[in-house]
Amino acid sequence: MTYYVGILDGADDVWGVRIPDVPGCVGGGSTPDEAIADVIIALRDVMAHKRGGGFEVPLPSPLSAILASGEVEAGETTVIVPLALDSGRTVRANLTMDAGLLEAIDEAAALRGVARSAFVASAAREKIEAQ
Template sequence: MLHYVGILDGANDVWGVRIADIDGCVGGGSTPEAALADAITALRDVVAHKKSGGHPVPSPSSVADVLARGEIGEGETAVMVPLVLDAGRNVRANLTIDAGLLEAIDEAAERSGITRSAYVASAAREKLMRA
């Protein structure tokens, strides 16, 4: 999985993350975590849009490169933003998990009105956003 360098800044309840290599790709929120989550979504959407339109997608720079370019100012922090793109197709995958956990997943999925697969995919996306 690719990671882009994000630049986090903010204070109090206003936070933002801008993606160093992709102009205009930003996320925001009331906490640093919310801003990062929004930046992950923005990165996915911007890259998908660029690809669908036949536009080039810049390769991610290293943190060292971003620092060397002087893109991180005083009070700002580098954060890694994962790029998780939907492929537009589903694949079958066999997973081995505890029977009790599977039962809990099925119950939660039913309460949510979604399938087991959709529930597990949603949980994986949330976990990736926090990684």
């Protein structure tokens, strides 16, 4: 997985995150956590658009380069933003888990009207992006 450096700033109930390596890629929210969650989605959407449109996908800079660039101002902090892009192809995976957990997964997937695989993939993506 690829990780980009984001810069978090804000106060009270107005927070934002920008990604220096991807101009225009920003997220916002009323808390730092909301702003980070928003920029994760924004980064995925921007990069999927770039990849799909044949545009150059910028590589992430190391944290040390971002810090040395002077991009981070007083009162701001850096955060790590994961990028999990779909590759456009599916693969079969054999997973082993407790039978009770599998039943719970199947019930939850049925309630949402999705297949087991889609449910597990969605849950995994949410867990990865919550890091």
